[in-house]
Amino acid sequence: MQDFDTIIIGGGLSGLTAGIALARGGQRVAIATSGTSTLNCFSGSFDLLGYDDKGKEVQSPLSAAESLPATHPYAKVGVSRLGLLADKAADLLREAGISVSGKAEQNHHRITPMGIARPAWLTIDGCLTADQVAGADIVLVDIEGFLDFPVEFIKAGLEQMGAKVSVISLQLNSMRGGHSSPYETRATSIARILTREEALRELGRKISSQFSILNSQSPTVVLPAVISFDSLEMLKEMVGCPMQIIATLPPSQPGMYVQTQLRNYFTSLGGEIFHDAKVTSGMVPQGMVEGIATGYSGNVTARSYVLATGSFQSHGLIADYRKVSEPIFGLDVVQTADDGKPITNYQRTTPDIFQSQPFMQFGVATDEKLHPILHGVRVDNLYAVGSILSGHDGIRQADATGVSLITALAAAQDILGLPTC
Numbered sequence: 250m251q252d253f254d255t256i257i258i259g260g261g262l263s264g265l266t267a268g269i270a271l272a273r274g275g276q277r278v279a280i281a282t283s284g285t286s287t288l289n290c291f292s293g294s295f296d297l298l299g300y301d302d303k304g305k306e307v308q309s310p311l312s313a314a315e316s317l318p319a320t321h322p323y324a325k326v327g328v329s330r331l332g333l334l335a336d337k338a339a340d341l342l343r344e345a346g347i348s349v350s351g352k353a354e355q356n357h358h359r360i361t362p363m364g365i366a367r368p369a370w371l372t373i374d375g376c377l378t379a380d381q382v383a384g385a386d387i388v389l390v391d392i393e394g395f396l397d398f399p400v401e402f403i404k405a406g407l408e409q410m411g412a413k414v415s416v417i418s419l420q421l422n423s424m425r426g427g428h429s430s431p432y433e434t435r436a437t438s439i440a441r442i443l444t445r446e447e448a449l450r451e452l453g454r455k456i457s458s459q460f461s462i463l464n465s466q467s468p469t470v471v472l473p474a475v476i477s478f479d480s481l482e483m484l485k486e487m488v489g490c491p492m493q494i495i496a497t498l499p500p501s502q503p504g505m506y507v508q509t510q511l512r513n514y515f516t517s518l519g520g521e522i523f524h525d526a527k528v529t530s531g532m533v534p535q536g537m538v539e540g541i542a543t544g545y546s547g548n549v550t551a552r553s554y555v556l557a558t559g560s561f562q563s564h565g566l567i568a569d570y571r572k573v574s575e576p577i578f579g580l581d582v583v584q585t586a587d588d589g590k591p592i593t594n595y596q597r598t599t600p601d602i603f604q605s606q607p608f609m610q611f612g613v614a615t616d617e618k619l620h621p622i623l624h625g626v627r628v629d630n631l632y633a634v635g636s637i638l639s640g641h642d643g644i645r646q647a648d649a650t651g652v653s654l655i656t657a658l659a660a661a662q663d664i665l666g667l668p669t670c
């Protein structure tokens with residue numbers, strides 16, 4: 250008898266989403282994961298499709314998806330299902346306690362940690378979006394000693410979006426204890442400090458004391474995301490004015506929040522997480538996975554397996570001078586050009602760093618049900634989901650978190666034998 254109905258390898262956005270959908274469907278599910286996920290770099294907004302294959306900005310992801318090549322993950326799961334799967338993904342986030350706003354029919358614009366507007370699908374409530382900025386009177390908070398929030402870039406970006414921006418610089422005494430230098434302080438450690446009421450009160454007092462100097466009529470205070478969403482609500486009450494956050498450079502507090510909420514929801518549904526469990530290999534004797542080996546608990550078996558190990562950043566793919574490979578199963582890897590046709594004689598990078606980089610298009614080859622291909626043969630009880638998939642470029646197309654959520658839900662539906670919506 251197998252240890253689990255399904256084992257998911259990788260506990261980032263796609264692995265957790267698949268895990269929740271399967272656990273909700275009544276399965277016994279485990280996630281084996283090691284290392285941090287790219288939620289560490291998350292801006293607070295999820296994207297579905299921000300740019301078409303010519304690099305032109307997309308207004309409606311659902312309409313634009315109809316023109317994607319057959320190799321794109323959305324085309325594989327079926328563009329006609331995209332709207333419904335997108336609604337299910339938004340519902341799943343909300344059920345996990347993550348309050349998001351946005352529509353798959355119409356993009357809005359998020360603000361990157363460098364102060365640039367980019368198209369987005371869903372934004373966590375409390376994160377400032379570019380569409381809220383025009384005409385606003387913004388008081389931007391600079392916390393002295395915190396280096397992961399480039400205030401001058403953000404100010405310039407917000408002004409370009411049409412806001413009037415004043416900057417206030419605050420020194421927080423609460424940041425002094427416990428660290429060898431305030432310059433080593435990261436967003437997530439300040440957020441921990443600000444869970445203490447006296448630290449939050451100090452911040453509130455210092456923001457309020459600057460208002461008299463600024464002479465602002467009805468300002469919106471914008472903070473770097475160094476504060477939990479709960480503490481933000483308390484701070485708003487203390488100061489008595491609207492407040493929003495902009496994500497910082499990694500580690501991202503909103504990203505860690507999403508990860509914690511999804512993990513808690515998964516385990517509350519009975520799912521098991523093996524932390525620090527690097528999967529080193531998989532046994533695939535005859536087109537079926539028969540087990541996986543992890544560093545710490547030996548071999549584990551299941552009826553189905555989901556590979557959600559991410560792209561290069563998370564070591565779901567690895568590259569040497571000769572080739573790009575998938576390290577656990579040795580699955581077939583392809584690179585697809587913008588028109589969807591596989592490239593064999595490729596260059597991995599282009600000299601202009603602002604251009605699309607070909608290495609971003611590498612991913613595992615799959616059939617239309619997201620079963621990966623091993624030496625030309627489909628692996629029936631294995632699914633690949635998220636940014637390990639070929640056929641898209643998450644940075645150029647701004648579709649990365651959408652691909653993670655949508656493919657994870659599509660794979661889970663197939664595993665559960667549910668009719669495709």
Ligand SMILES: Cc1cc2nc3c(=O)[nH]c(=O)nc-3n(C[C@H](O)[C@H](O)[C@H](O)COP(=O)(O)OP(=O)(O)OC[C@H]3O[C@@H](n4cnc5c(N)ncnc54)[C@H](O)[C@@H]3O)c2cc1C
Nearest residue numbers: 259261262263283284287292296528559563635636649650
């Ligand atoms: C710098 C950066 C910034 C981004 N910002 C945004 C943003 O603001 N908005 C947005 O929509 N998208 C953003 N994205 C994209 C988005 O984060 C990803 O597309 C999405 O979260 C990918 O999720 P994933 O689960 O597929 O992969 P990952 O997040 O890469 O997670 C894979 C997980 O698998 C684990 N793993 C890998 N190998 C093994 C193994 N052998 N055994 C066990 N576990 C393993 C990894 O450690 C990791 O935890 C960003 C991406 C990057 C790189």
